[in-house]
Amino acid sequence: MSVRDDGDPRLLSVVVGTGPIAARVVEELRAEFRFVEVVEVADATAAAGLVEQPDEPQVPLVVVTSTVGSVDEAVDALDRFTVFASARVALVTDRQVHDDVAGAVDRDRLDAIVAVPWTAGALAGHARSQIARWLREHRPDDPRTDLLVTPEGRPLERPDSELLREMELEADDVTRQMLASIERVLGPRPRLRLPAGVRITHQDHPVDAVLLVLRGSVALDRTTRVGDLRLHHASTGPIVGLLSLAHQRRAYFTARTTTEVDVVHLSIEQLDRALREDPDLGAALAAVSIRALARRLRRAEQLQVEKIELNRTLDEERQRLREALTALEQARMELIAQARFATLGELAAGIAHELNNPVAALERAASYLAEDVGRVLATHPQGELADVALRSARDRPPRGTAEERQLRRALEPVTGDRDLARRLVAAGVTDPDMARQLLAADADLVGLLEAAAGIGGAVRNLELASRRITGLVSSLRSYARPDGDPLDDVDLHDGLDDTLRLTAHRLRGIEVARDYGELPRLRCHPAQLDQVWTNLLVNAADSLDGSGRITITTERPDDDHVRIRILDDGPGIDPEVLPRVFEPRFSTKQGTVRFGLGLGLGIAKRIVDDHGGRLTLASEPGRTEACVVLPIDGPPDDREARS
Amino acid sequence: MKLAVLILEDEPPVRDALERDLAPFRGAIRIEVAEDVDDAWAVVGEIDADDDRLALVLADHRLPGTTGVDFLVQLLADDRTRAARKVLVTGQADQADTIRAVNEAGLDRYVAKPWDPDELRAVVRNELTEHVLEHRLDPLPHLAALDAARVMVLLRDRGDR
Known part of the structure; x- marks a missing residue:
């Protein structure tokens, strides 16, 4: 009984449920379709067993009856099988309230709802529409689509009502039909041919007429705090002034032609008469208005989205600016630091240069001092000894304080006097035997040796200090070298x-x-x-x-x-x-x-x-x-x- | 018993100079030098062992591994050193160090490098005198290192009693 080419898959319509409701559904669907097999199953698992066949039938429609218990659970169970996941889903129910469909609605898995009892043929009509949609979406070239027509032979998905039908027409067609209706009542209406830039309604002024735009474009502008804004152009619609009737007959916009236009002028009274005498005109007018409103609404929504996007961009921009400002401030601080460093560098270089002379003098003076003292000592009877003390103090690296004390303590038994021991160590005499000999020979000699060693130590310190200054000066000069080309x-x-x-x-x-x-x-x-x-x-x-x-x-x-x-x-x-x-x-x-x-x-x-x-x-x-x-x-x- | 002055300075030339500038006090007082904090404590031990009395510490601020201020703070925690007068001899202590030295270590004087020898001797004489007066020590054995005028007043008062 199937009407199909060999290449086309078998189509199944699955009715999930039991009892008289399911039976009636099956009965009506079987009577309706010749090329869709209708099968009845108790639950999703049974349904899966039914469709998982070697010839891989496809399922355009699943009818779930309220006998399944939870509709959400039934749909969930079905959707786990790929073959059902794309099926359209209709619910046939004898319940007054359903609180078990939230998931199905949320996932857009509930396409039609039919209440029990239904007018004979109504369910079949729904099923026909759903199967037609499924075929158009999933099998656009399936020849069986053509078999799906209304009982009157109209193609499916053409609405029955005047209003919905008009809404599906092209805008120009509706306008033309409307004009035809109007002219049937009022007789031929003169076309007004207007150049671009003509204001055909005026913001906040009373509106006593509507204008039917037959050709050309009209923009809707509104004067605001921030100047004249063009709010609609492509979204204006073919009738200008009609919506003002809902705005206490005052124009919200200034409508301005942007090209040469042909318009038909209708006073409110004329429109009223036409509407009264031709009931179809009302539907046409409503269709045009709804369509215009829908377009304007979409435009408004689009503007809203743009506004949010713009705000976000603005925020990002602001954030970037803030960061740039901080970076700039930091760069300025760095520059200040560098400028200061450069100044200090020049200053340091200058000071380093100036220090060279005194340091040189210091260094020379130290060595002259040593030489001259040596000459003086040469004239002294014990000069030779003193000279040795001087030289050894000058050449000897400085001793640690603990070592020095230890040396002193070692001499204390010889001297019997702490201070004398200290003076001996200072004089460079650290050997107890030598100390004993020295004290036995001439105790006064300690003073001379101490002084000579003192001079030696002083010269050493002078030389060390000036060498250190020289080192610092040269480091300072190379450190403070002005920037230029790399070296x-x-x-x-x-x-x-x-x-x-x-x-x-x-x-x-x-x-x-x-x-x-x-x-x-x-x-x-x-x-x-x-x-x-x-x-x-x-x-x-x-x-x-x-x-x-x-x-x-x-x-x-x-x-x-x-x-x-x-x-x-x-x-x-x-x-x-x-x-x-x-x-x-x-x-x-x-x-x-x-x-x-x-x-x-x-x-x-x-x-x-x-x-x-x-x-x-x-x-x-x-x-x-x-x-x-x-x-x-x-x-x-x-x-x-x-x- | 001798009053002792401890010089804590790590650079030998500077240490030498400090010691030498205080040489005129030799005889009247004991002068010891130390190059680091460990050695300074060793000196404290020796002074104590000799039954001498640490009366004054001259400490550099920058020292290996520590600061002079830290050492001065340590002194407060030891019975042998708590009474000593404390002088910071430095060219580098910043304001925070100095504030801490005054507040936490009870710093008595601050001598900036380079110092004037006469001024340094005046500071030492003055601090030693303060120490003697504060602790009611007999000034006579140390007189050569003290401020004679102030000590005389003390002696006269004592004589009157």
């Missing part, structure tokens, strides 16, 4: 050592180990890199707080790079803070700008970045390592400039 042949170890010398006051009590490898000379801005070393060293020292160990390791990881690692065994950086340490941070206090750890690291990172290198920081308690990798070839922009 060639820079030995990074010099910069590291200079920095160590200049930050010595921050490194007191900290053991600094230098594990220097073989480094090639490289092209760079040494003064800038010194800032980096300073920053990393001072950070490490600060975290150690007066005791601990810093290890500086230098190496050449590959042919093109050098690597400098500064490791400390301090408490480490808070893991929450670690990712943000390179962000510039600053605080202003009493009008002066103070820089914390952050800004310094930010600057350090930028300097390394500008060199085409990489600065990374890894930290755990007891092990914090700053690692700088630099290209031997020099900064990238400089490389480009040279090539």
Whole structure:
């Protein structure tokens, strides 16, 4: 009895349920369809068994009856099988209220609801429509679709009612039909041909007529606080002024032609008469109005969505601006810091230069003093001894305080006097036998030797001090070297050592180990890199707080790079803070700008970045390592400039 | 019993200079030097063992592994050193260090580097005098290192009694 090509699958309509309702459903559907087999099953499992056949039948329609208990559960059970998941679902029910369909409705799995009892043929009509929709969606080329027609032979899915029918027509057709109806009642209406820019309704003015737009475009504008806004153009609709009738007969918009238009003018009275005499006109008018309203509503909804999107974009923009502002402020702080550094650098270079002369004088004076005192001593009867005391005090490295006390104590038995023991040690006499001989020979000699040794120690201290100043001056000068083009042949170890010398006051009590490898000379801005070393060293020292160990390791990881690692065994950086340490941070206090750890690291990172290198920081308690990798070839922009 | 002055300074030239600037007091008082905190405590032990009395500590601020302020604070916790007058001799202490030295260590004086030798001797003389007066010590054995005018007043008052 099936009417189908061999290639087309068998179609099944499954009725889920039992009892008289299911029986009636089956009866009516079987009477209706020749090419859809109707089967009755008690539940979803039975249904699955029925359809899982070798010829793979398809199921366009499932009818669930209220005898199944929970509709949601029945639909859920069915939907677990692919073959049912695409079926249309109709519910036939004798219940007054259903509270078991929320899931099905939510998932759009309830397509039709028929109440028991139904007018004979009504269920079949629903089934026909649903199967037709299913076929159109899933098997658009199936020839059986054509068999699905209304009892009157109309194609399916054409509404019966005038209103719904009109709504499905093209807008122009409705307008034309409406005009025809109007002209049947009122006689031919003159067309008004208007150029672009003519206002055909006026905002807030009374509306006494509607205009039927037959050709051309009309825009709806409204004057607002922020100026004239064009709210509708494509969404205007063919009748202008009709909606004002719902707005106390005042125009909400100014309607303005945007092209040449043909319109038909109808006063309210004329419209009223036409509506009275042609009832179909009402449906047409309603259809046109609903359609216009729907379009305007969609336009309004679209505007709402756009507004939300715009707001979001605006928020993002605002956020970006805020970030940009912060970055700018930070950049300004960095510039201030750099300017200050540059000024200090120039100042330091100047001072370093000026210090050279006094230091040279100091150093020379120390050696002249030693020579002259030597000559003076030569004239003294015990001069030779004194000269030895002077020289040994001058050349001997300073003794520790504990050692000195020990020496004194060793002499106390000989002298029997603590002060005399001290003077002997100061005079360079530490051997008890020698002390005994000396005291036996001439006790007054101790004073001479003490004085000579004092002079020797003073000269040594002078020389040490001036050498230290000389070292500091030269470090300061190379550190404060003004920026310019990068320099060639820079030995990074010099910069590291200079920095160590200049930050010595921050490194007191900290053991600094230098594990220097073989480094090639490289092209760079040494003064800038010194800032980096300073920053990393001072950070490490600060975290150690007066005791601990810093290890500086230098190496050449590959042919093109050098690597400098500064490791400390301090408490480490808070893991929450670690990712943000390179962000510039600053605080202003009493009008002066103070820089914390952050800004310094930010600057350090930028300097390394500008060199085409990489600065990374890894930290755990007891092990914090700053690692700088630099290209031997020099900064990238400089490389480009040279090539 | 001798009054003792302890100089705590890690740099030998500076230590030498401090010791030498105080040389005129030698004889009247005992002068000891230490290069770090451990050695300073060793000196405290020796002074105590000799039945001398630690009257004054001159400490540098920057020291290996610690600060002079920390040492001065430590002194307060020990019976042998609690009474000693405390002077910070430094070129580097910042405001926070100084505030802590005053508040927590009961700092008596602050001498900035480089110091003037006469001024340094005046500070030492003054602090020793304060120590003697505060603890009602017999000033006579130490007179050469004390402020004679103030001690005379004390002696006269005592004589009157």
